[in-house]
Structure formats: C-alpha cells, structure tokens
Amino acid sequence: MPDRKLIRPNLRDYKTVRREPREEKEEEPAPASGAFVPARRKQVPPEQTNAENFYYLKQMGSKTPMIIVLTDGEELRGWIEWYDRDCIKVHRLNEPNLLVYKHSIKYLFKEREA
Numbered sequence: 296m297p298d299r300k301l302i303r304p305n306l307r308d309y310k311t312v313r314r315e316p317r318e319e320k321e322e323e324p325a326p327a328s329g330a331f332v333p334a335r336r337k338q339v340p341p342e343q344t345n346a347e348n349f350y351y352l353k354q355m356g357s358k359t360p361m362i363i364v365l366t367d368g369e370e371l372r373g374w375i376e377w378y379d380r381d382c383i384k385v386h387r388l389n390e391p392n393l394l395v396y397k398h399s400i401k402y403l404f405k406e407r408e409a
Contacts, residue, residue, distance in 0.1 A: 351378045360406035361385075365399050372406060 354361060355375050363371040363385060373387035383400075385393045 351375055351383070354405075361403055362406050362409060363395060363403040364401045365395070366401045368401075371395065 353359075355377065358374045360372065360374055363373075363383075365371070371385055371387070371393060373385040373390075373392075376384040376386040376392065378384070381398075382394050382396045385395055387393065
C-alpha cells in the first residue's frame with residue numbers, strides 16, 4: 296500500500312460566499328417543427344493542464360529514479376534534474392548527464408515500477 300497522505304482542508308476555515316439570485320431570462324419561443332436550431336459548440340479544452348508540470352516537479356523534488364524510453368527503444372536511467380517546454384535534463388550516475396527532447400521520448404516511468 297502506498298505511503299500517501301490525504302490532505303483535506305477544514306471547510307469551516309473558509310467563509311461562505313453568498314450568491315445573489317440569478318436574473319430570470321425571458322424564454323425564447325420553441326422553434327417551429329423542421330426549423331434549423333444551431334447546436335451549441337463545445338468549448339475547446341485548455342491547451343495546458345499543468346498535469347505534466349506537476350508530475351515533473353514531484354519527481355524532481357524527490358529525485359525519483361526514472362527510466363526514460365526513447366522512440367527508438369533505447370532506455371535511459373537517471374532522475375530528472377530540470378525541464379522546460381521542449382526538453383528534460385536527465386542526471387545519471389557514473390555517466391554523462393543528458394538533455395533529452397520531449398518529442399523523442401516514447402514514455403517514462405519510475406524505476407521501482409520496472
């Protein structure tokens with residue numbers, strides 16, 4: 296079982312925010328049968344969810360040993376020293392450190408999960 300601690304904020308510490316009642320909009324009459332009704336478009340999801348950033352920061356902070364599998368099948372072992380939008384720096388023991396472009400990474404995972 297993982298050693299994860301669930302942190303829950305005490306909701307009594309936060310002030311309740313009163314919301315004012317919504318203003319009632321006048322309803323539009325229903326369209327006649329066969330009339331074209333444009334469908335509402337779904338909103339485009341955000342380009343950046345920050346999940347990747349959170350993952351990298353967590354692994355960097357704990358210096359988690361990682362295995363990085365490149366698109367050609369080569370495996371790199373080490374921990375993530377830093378990252379930016381396009382690449383990560385992998386710190387390796389007894390070997391030179393590497394700067395790896397993210398587009399050349401097939402996937403990566405923690406070494407203890409191997």
